[in-house]
Amino acid sequence: MRPASSRSPRLPSAYLAALCCALFALVTWQVAAEGPLRAADERLGRALFRTAPDAVTQPLADLGAMAVAPPVLGLVAAWVVWRHRRWRHAAWALAAMGSVPAVVAPLKALIARPGPLEPGTGWYPSGHTATAMVAYLGAALLLHPHTRRRWPLPVAAGLALATGIGLVLRGYHWPLDVLGSWCLFGAVLVLLDRAVGGPLSSRGRRRSSARTPGC
Numbered sequence: 001m002r003p004a005s006s007r008s009p010r011l012p013s014a015y016l017a018a019l020c021c022a023l024f025a026l027v028t029w030q031v032a033a034e035g036p037l038r039a040a041d042e043r044l045g046r047a048l049f050r051t052a053p054d055a056v057t058q059p060l061a062d063l064g065a066m067a068v069a070p071p072v073l074g075l076v077a078a079w080v081v082w083r084h085r086r087w088r089h090a091a092w093a094l095a096a097m098g099s100v101p102a103v104v105a106p107l108k109a110l111i112a113r114p115g116p117l118e119p120g121t122g123w124y125p126s127g128h129t130a131t132a133m134v135a136y137l138g139a140a141l142l143l144h145p146h147t148r149r150r151w152p153l154p155v156a157a158g159l160a161l162a163t164g165i166g167l168v169l170r171g172y173h174w175p176l177d178v179l180g181s182w183c184l185f186g187a188v189l190v191l192l193d194r195a196v197g198g199p200l201s202s203r204g205r206r207r208s209s210a211r212t213p214g215c
Helices: 010-032 036-048 054-062 069-084 087-111 127-146 152-170 175-196 199-211
Strands: none
Touching: 010 036, 010 087, 010 175, 010 199, 036 152, 036 175, 054 152, 069 087, 069 127, 087 127, 087 175, 127 152, 127 175, 152 175, 175 199
């Protein structure tokens, strides 16, 4: 027999993506309107900037550079195509990576937030944070259906987190610049998880199959 509702595994992913979008909208509103959350963000940023040696924070910030993060996703996508013929999965992951400049650049121009320690505007949301998130976590999601090892996702999450921390401590971004990117591209990664059969969708399928009686 079929489960009573074949759509049930989709709901947690949909709710999680909606939550990420709602948080992004809240943060963006506060930044654009110069609300109290932005004021608190700038106080926090000034307290954190340059509190760790540049020799530590600069390499962390560089984890989100275009020359560092996207090649990791490209190599994993190429391996998935070569080893498992998952052309569609690789295409979805690369499309997610392509969405970073397509989405971030207009938002930067529209909101025009001044930088913490650098001249000019266009610092919200953080492009380096978004690049690291999609590249490292996207690569881990591509690997998930093809390995029983659990370390890729925690390592990828650690790299994305380290990038954001490095960007703030080095003084390249305000904390909300990083948080905004995490929220926005968290939604993108939830959709990618669904497309490639990542851990969220895999758990949903396992729960449904466990509830389905044998025929």
